[in-house]
Ligand SMILES: Nc1ncnc2c1ncn2[C@@H]1O[C@H](COP(=O)(O)OP(=O)(O)OP(=O)(O)O)[C@@H](O)[C@H]1O
């Protein structure tokens with residue numbers, strides 16, 4: 268499959284790039300520690316939050332940097348000259364991005380097991396769906412046709428950091444003020460966090476099946492939009 | 506069937522009309538040169554023919570496939586060396602070639618056999634497992650050519666394949682292109698290098714400001730300068746040569762004339778009168794460069 272070849276290339280090229288590691292792993296980790304230290308919060312609340320945050324940041328850190336980097340390195344034209352469609356390229360990028368999210372999600376899961384938790388297995392399909400959804404979201408950050416990875420990282424940070432505060436990670440959605448609840452509904456991360464909280468034995472805000480359906484809806488929307496936008500944006504990067 | 510057919514291609518970028526109706530046909534097995542000054546629209550034409558961008562107007566076929574309607578089929582049948590493009594610097598030469606092979610849907614065994622063959626032919630086999638980051642410019646370009654050739658394409662598009670390379674690398678690439686053409690493959694070659702185009706191409710199209718000026722064989726283009734001869738003369742010290750048709754080119758003057766005897770006498774008379782020393786004087790038949798400049802001048 269051609270999209271697997273693209274994904275393999277992405278993995279070899281981009282997984283170890285500095286900004287991916289910094290914005291995808293280290294920064295959310297520090298943010299989380301800052302939130303944790305000095306507070307008396309229940310461990311299962313923290314574990315659900317840590318998983319949400321890891322999955323979200325890891326899956327949105329690879330997909331947005333691919334296109335600007337390809338433009339900057341001038342590898343893009345060589346790629347576009349090959350007999351592949353834009354959607355194949357996009358799918359390849361998504362596979363690379365969600366694989367990164369899945370790999371990174373093992374870290375908090377293992378930590379949870381070590382601390383004696385056995386999360387509800389529903390978390391596994393939720394992680395698969397969420398990494399896909401967030402990878403597609405990441406692609407929207409690079410729809411702005413710049414060849415500067417730093418600009419794209421800035422755009423993505425501007426969206427990602429506010430989102431984690433309204434998605435029930437630090438404050439459960441139930442406890443948000445009315446306007447907060449409304450805002451949280453437009454964040455796809457809310458629905459994944461909801462499932463994560465359920466699998467760690469806390470009461471979810473919505474029925475779990477509804478969380479899955481909404482996440483799937485977001486995924487399809489982001490995917491269609493990403494393919495449409497990149498069909499134009501890729502050419503403007505040449 | 507023609508290898509390449511372009512019909513009235515038009516393309517605009519904002520205010521810039523990059524192509525204003527470009528038409529030509531390239532026969533199978535031909536090396537077709539595409540010559541023009543900077544910004545003439547060469548790369549834009551190549552990008553349309555290789556399915557990377559779409560024309561605003563007009564049609565193009567490569568190998569019989571419409572580049573807009575049957576883009577993937579058209580792309581599968583060609584090899585491309587874009588003007589400014591790189592292999593992936595963090596991948597090895599081998600991984601880069603294999604990536605392209607899988608994107609062309611080649612079987613792994615075929616791809617590996619062909620890659621080994623190409624890497625040896627282009628003299629980079631020993632470095633195949635090294636990252637491209639450390640390659641010299643010439644090695645990178647040879648690798649890009651291997652990548653363009655991996656699928657054994659019927660038509661090869663080369664956008665300034667030798668620009669910026671040293672004499673040796675450029676010569677090697679030219680020799681390989683000629684070998685490829687000997688296997689009845691079609692080569693579409695853009696270049697700024699007159700000697701290169703003159704030596705290699707069966708026919709040449711000259712493009713200027715998005716329009717084809719002329720299409721002809723190198724010899725016929727040269728003969729268009731008229732039955733004239735170019736006389737090159739250089740003087741010791743600064744001299745203003747005021748003879749009809751004299752043009753200053755670098756440190757010498759070039760005069761095109763149909764009557765070389767008369768012109769040489771004029772030059773010598775001039776030198777005597779103004780007591781300027783003639784360092785060298787040469788006559789030569791017009792080159793492709795002369796033809797090129799003259800045709801562009803006529804265009805205005
Ligand atoms: N993506 C683009 N956006 C805006 N303008 C463009 C774009 N591509 C080409 N142009 C413009 O179209 C014209 C033709 O450019 P093109 O690259 O085809 O020229 P060229 O003949 O390949 O020149 P060169 O010899 O410098 O490579 C130029 O004026 C260029 O500025």
Ligand SMILES: [Mg+2]
Nearest residue numbers: 547548549588
């Ligand atoms: Mg060009």
